[in-house]
Amino acid sequence: MIELQGIQKYFNRGEPHEVHALRNINLQIAHGEFVTVIGSNGAGKSTILNIIAGVYAPDDGKVEIDGRDVTRLPEYRRAAFVGRVFQNPLDGTAGSMTVEQNLALALRRGERRGLQRGVGRQRRNQFREALASLGLGLEDRLDARVRLLSGGQRQALTLLMATLRRPDVLLLDEHTAALDPGAAAKVAELTATIVERDRLTTLMVTHNMQQALALGTRTLMMHQGQIILDISGPERRNLTVQDLIARFAAVRKDKEVIADDELLLTGATSENQHPPTT
Amino acid sequence: MPSFLSDLLTSTQWPGSIAIGLAYAAVVLGVFITFRILAFPDLTIDGSFPLGAAVAAVLLMRFGWNHWSTLPAATFAGAVAGATTALLAARLRINGLLASILVALALNSINLRILGQGVAERVPTANLPIAFNAPDVTDIAKGPMRSLLVDVCLAADECITPAVADRYAAILVFLVITALLVILLHWFLNTELGLALRATGDNEQMVRAQGINPTAMRVIGLALSNGLIALSGALYARYQGFADVTLGRGLIIVGLASVIIGEVVLPPSVLRRALLGAALGAVLYRVLITLALNTTGNIGLQESDLQLITAVIVIVALAAPQLRRYFAPRRAT
Ligand SMILES: Nc1ncnc2c1ncn2[C@@H]1O[C@H](COP(=O)(O)OP(=O)(O)O)[C@@H](O)[C@H]1O
Ligand SMILES: [Mg+2]
Numbered sequence: 001m002i003e004l005q006g007i008q009k010y011f012n013r014g015e016p017h018e019v020h021a022l023r024n025i026n027l028q029i030a031h032g033e034f035v036t037v038i039g040s041n042g043a044g045k046s047t048i049l050n051i052i053a054g055v056y057a058p059d060d061g062k063v064e065i066d067g068r069d070v071t072r073l074p075e076y077r078r079a080a081f082v083g084r085v086f087q088n089p090l091d092g093t094a095g096s097m098t099v100e101q102n103l104a105l106a107l108r109r110g111e112r113r114g115l116q117r118g119v120g121r122q123r124r125n126q127f128r129e130a131l132a133s134l135g136l137g138l139e140d141r142l143d144a145r146v147r148l149l150s151g152g153q154r155q156a157l158t159l160l161m162a163t164l165r166r167p168d169v170l171l172l173d174e175h176t177a178a179l180d181p182g183a184a185a186k187v188a189e190l191t192a193t194i195v196e197r198d199r200l201t202t203l204m205v206t207h208n209m210q211q212a213l214a215l216g217t218r219t220l221m222m223h224q225g226q227i228i229l230d231i232s233g234p235e236r237r238n239l240t241v242q243d244l245i246a247r248f249a250a251v252r253k254d255k256e257v258i259a260d261d262e263l264l265l266t267g268a269t270s271e272n273q274h275p276p277t278t
Numbered sequence: 279m280p281s282f283l284s285d286l287l288t289s290t291q292w293p294g295s296i297a298i299g300l301a302y303a304a305v306v307l308g309v310f311i312t313f314r315i316l317a318f319p320d321l322t323i324d325g326s327f328p329l330g331a332a333v334a335a336v337l338l339m340r341f342g343w344n345h346w347s348t349l350p351a352a353t354f355a356g357a358v359a360g361a362t363t364a365l366l367a368a369r370l371r372i373n374g375l376l377a378s379i380l381v382a383l384a385l386n387s388i389n390l391r392i393l394g395q396g397v398a399e400r401v402p403t404a405n406l407p408i409a410f411n412a413p414d415v416t417d418i419a420k421g422p423m424r425s426l427l428v429d430v431c432l433a434a435d436e437c438i439t440p441a442v443a444d445r446y447a448a449i450l451v452f453l454v455i456t457a458l459l460v461i462l463l464h465w466f467l468n469t470e471l472g473l474a475l476r477a478t479g480d481n482e483q484m485v486r487a488q489g490i491n492p493t494a495m496r497v498i499g500l501a502l503s504n505g506l507i508a509l510s511g512a513l514y515a516r517y518q519g520f521a522d523v524t525l526g527r528g529l530i531i532v533g534l535a536s537v538i539i540g541e542v543v544l545p546p547s548v549l550r551r552a553l554l555g556a557a558l559g560a561v562l563y564r565v566l567i568t569l570a571l572n573t574t575g576n577i578g579l580q581e582s583d584l585q586l587i588t589a590v591i592v593i594v595a596l597a598a599p600q601l602r603r604y605f606a607p608r609r610a611t
Contacts, residue, residue: 053487079489092487094480101473110489113470161488 002029002052002169002201007061009047009225021047022058023225029169029218034195034202036212038244039222045205048222049171052203054078066168080110083162083200085155085175092158095147099138099157102146103127106161130160134190152183156190163194170195172204176211188215209241221248228252291568293445297416299564300452301517302532304459304510306540306560307553308503309533314552315467316479316499321378322363323507323533325385326356327526330508331515332392338516340395345415349512356508359385360500368493382526389523414516415455416448423447448517455513459506460553466502467549475499531588536563538595566591 009022021044029035037045050056052063054075063071065081086092093102104118104127119127124142131139134156138149146154155175162170172191176184192215195202206212212219219236221229221244228251231239305327312320330352337343337351359381366377424443466472477485478495485492515521540559546552570587571579579587594601 074491076486076489076491079487082487084487086483091481091483094477094484096480097473097476101476104470105473105477105485105488105490108470108489113474113490115466115469115471118468118470118473 001031001064001066002203003027003062003064004048004051005062005064007048007051007058007063009044009051009056009058013059021225022051025061025225025227027220027227029201029203031201032199033218034200034216035204035218035220036216037203037205037220037222038207038209038212039220043222044225045222046173047225049084049173049203049205052169053082053084053171077110081168083109083165083167083170085158085162085170085172087174087177089151089154089158089178092161093146093154096145098143098145099131099149100124100127100142102157102161103130103164106164109165109167130164131157134160136186150183152179152186155179155183155187159187159190159194163198163200166198166200168201170200170202172202174205174207177207191215209244213239213241213244219244221251223248223252290439290442290445291572292565293442293449295564295568296561297445297448297452297517298514299561300449300456300557301514302510302536302564303452303456303557303560304506304513305529305533306536306556307459307463308506308510309530310537310552310556311463311499311503311506313534314479314537315476316496316503318364318479318496318500319375319378320360320363320500320503321375321530322359322381322385322500322504323530324379324526325382325389326359326504326507327511327514327529328389328521328523329359329385329392330356330511331521331525332389332511332523333508334512335515335521336392336395345417345516348516349415349509352512353505353509356511357501357505359508360502360504361497363504364493364497364500368496386523393521393523414519415513416444416451416517419447419450420444423450452513452517456557460557463553464550471498528585528588531585531592532563535588535592535595536560538592539563539566542595563591 004025004027007022007025008020011019011021025048027048037048039045047056051058052065054063054070054073054077057072061071062069065078068081070078070081084092094105097105100119100123104123107123107126127142128139131142136153136156138153138157141149146157149157155178159172159175175191176187179187188211191204194200202216204216206215213236217236218230218232219239220227229247305323309323312318333355334348334352337348338345343351363374363378363381366372366381367374370377372380420443423446424440427438427443427446428440467476474485474488474490475495475498477488478490478492478499482492485495511525515525536559537556538559539562540546540555540557541552543562544551544555544558546555567584567587571581571584
């Protein structure tokens with residue numbers, strides 16, 4: 001269970017180009033819920049994930065994971081509860097190290113690391129088995145350097161690393177966006193399989209509305225630092241992409257009224273520019 | 279026996295430069311850890327090498343320590359210096375390069391203090407050099423080496439003097455020490471902690487996402503690196519019977535040049551080769567320098583041009599990828 005209470009996040013606070021990236025976010029995600037997140041560029045999707053992962057501390061509000069208040073816990077300590085896959089396939093693995101060495105690092109996520117051997121025979125077997133379940137032939141490339149792998153292979157490996165030790169929450173930030181269509185489909189399929197198999201509490205950002213509705217049990221839509229739509233259950237089951245776009249347009253119109261007032265005040269004209277907050 | 283071979287065997291110069299190269303092997307391993315594994319440009323070496331030399335010299339001369347036990351003491355002192363640099367960089371958010379220069383600067387004063395303890399009456403010169411004639415770790419092999427080489431040579435009618443035999447003794451001892459260091463490092467860098475350290479220099483974002491504290495890794499890595507460098511300082515000073523605060527000046531370039539030479543001779547496909555390459559590079563660098571000085575005497579270079587030669591070697595090595603691209607045959611598109 002994840003709980004965000006009254007989260008506020010600013011970037012460059014007090015400077016001319018201040019951004020109010022998250023505006024009073026309140027969100028509860030139950031155990032085993034698979035939430036997909038959509039929204040325009042700069043809506044704050046990545047920031048919400050980064051607040052949960054501990055990359056940034058919020059300017060206000062509280063983050064709880066399974067009842068623990070982790071708001072002030074540094075990123076590397078929060079990693080004990082959080083598995084992550086990033087948009088850039090290069091970000092989630094150490095390219096100069098081998099597949100098995102990367103997996104050995106992931107196997108101890110959140111635990112003390114000592115002078116035990118990183119990769120022994122037993123672990124190698126464990127890794128081979130886990131890799132075989134990906135169906136990419138990586139089980140035969142345990143000692144290949146990760147930089148030699150394709151983007152899709154690297155992303156699948158990152159997904160495996162994020163879930164090798166069961167995380168309390170899995171955070172996926174547009175993790176298929178940088179892949180070619182074939183690889184993206186494969187990684188999305190693996191994601192669905194693993195999340196279902198391990199009943200992982202998951203937050204997945206995607207730019208693909210089709211995917212947002214096809215995967216998961218609940219969909220959030222974000223706009224200008226706020227969650228403007230939160231659909232689950234039967235309501236979501238019958239929703240089409242067209243419905244989603246229509247609802248987005250409707251909500252956006254409402255919001256725009258507020259935003260327009262602020263735009264008038266600052267004389268800014270571009271829709272992409274973020275209005276300063278008071 | 280061909281004359282060049284017997285010259286090689288009986289001259290003091292070649293075995294001398296190989297022995298010095300091996301004494302520097304730990305420096306090169308240390309530089310390999312910071313520059314290649316951690317990608318942290320650490321110049322603490324300027325102070326940590328003479329620190330090791332000073333600590334070993336003073337413990338030996340003034341406090342009468344056993345000559346072996348001064349080595350871990352010197353290593354520890356260097357490790358503290360390296361950890362200080364990493365902590366300054368992380369906690370005070372000082373640029374890493376700058377933090378290391380600051381620590382090296384401070385160490386200069388500390389080293390002068392330590393060296394000041396070394397002799398009862400000293401000449402108050404700026405560097406406080408101390409020369410000492412004391413037990414050396416290479417002594418252990420001198421006896422056997424003398425009897426072996428001198429006897430064999432007398433039989434073969436070549437002449438290896440005891441002084442030359444002593445250099446072979448040093449080569450043997452330093453070789454054993456270097457081999458032990460390479461084995462230890464290889465073991466450590468394949469432990470869970472060692473893998474975390476290696477990943478830190480590769481992808482810090484991934485490291486944090488896997489629950490590893492990158493600051494802790496840099497503290498451990500710089501401590502390890504400067505510990506090795508100080509150990510080397512101790513070995514070097516004791517072998518040369520000399521220590522002063524300038525021993526570390528420009529040493530980073532020697533270390534880098536050696537790492538690069540090692541990579542050229544032994545392309546590092548796996549860690550084992552990279553470590554062996556670094557150690558080999560240390561020796562080859564010395565041999566190259568000796569060779570350069572020998573042959574370039576004819577074209578008017580002298581010993582004091584050593585640093586210029588080193589700088590040129592490093593520049594050429596660093597530029598090699600660009601040069602190769604420049605001269606590479608253009609592929610038809
Ligand atoms: N590290 C940062 N520094 C400054 N501004 C940032 C930073 N990260 C995000 N932002 C800004 O915050 C807003 C939300 O960004 P983000 O969460 O990345 O959006 P997205 O929904 O596209 O993932 C954007 O306006 C972005 O420019
Ligand atoms: Mg984003």
